[in-house]
Amino acid sequence: MPYVTSAERIGIEKGRSEGLDIGQLLNAREMLLEALDARFSNDTPADIKQQIQALNNKIMLKRLLRSTFHSKDIEDFRKTLEEMTAEDPA
Numbered sequence: 001m002p003y004v005t006s007a008e009r010i011g012i013e014k015g016r017s018e019g020l021d022i023g024q025l026l027n028a029r030e031m032l033l034e035a036l037d038a039r040f041s042n043d044t045p046a047d048i049k050q051q052i053q054a055l056n057n058k059i060m061l062k063r064l065l066r067s068t069f070h071s072k073d074i075e076d077f078r079k080t081l082e083e084m085t086a087e088d089p090a
Helices: 006-039 046-054 058-070 074-087
Strands: none
Touching (some): 006 058
């Protein structure tokens, strides 16, 4: 087994952590899109899908997932999405 320095170990752990974060973000987006399709009969507009794919905030994605259950229609969800992204554009 090759020797791994402390700096290399730290780098490896950081890489793993970042990989997990990216994976969780992709899963959150995928779950939100799936929930929208299930809730609104596979009729999620392309512009909403694009906005969701551009989001990098796991907390916001989680809040949007919850809002799919409370939105009466896709336009109501769109309004929520616009409000949330206006609050936190990053």
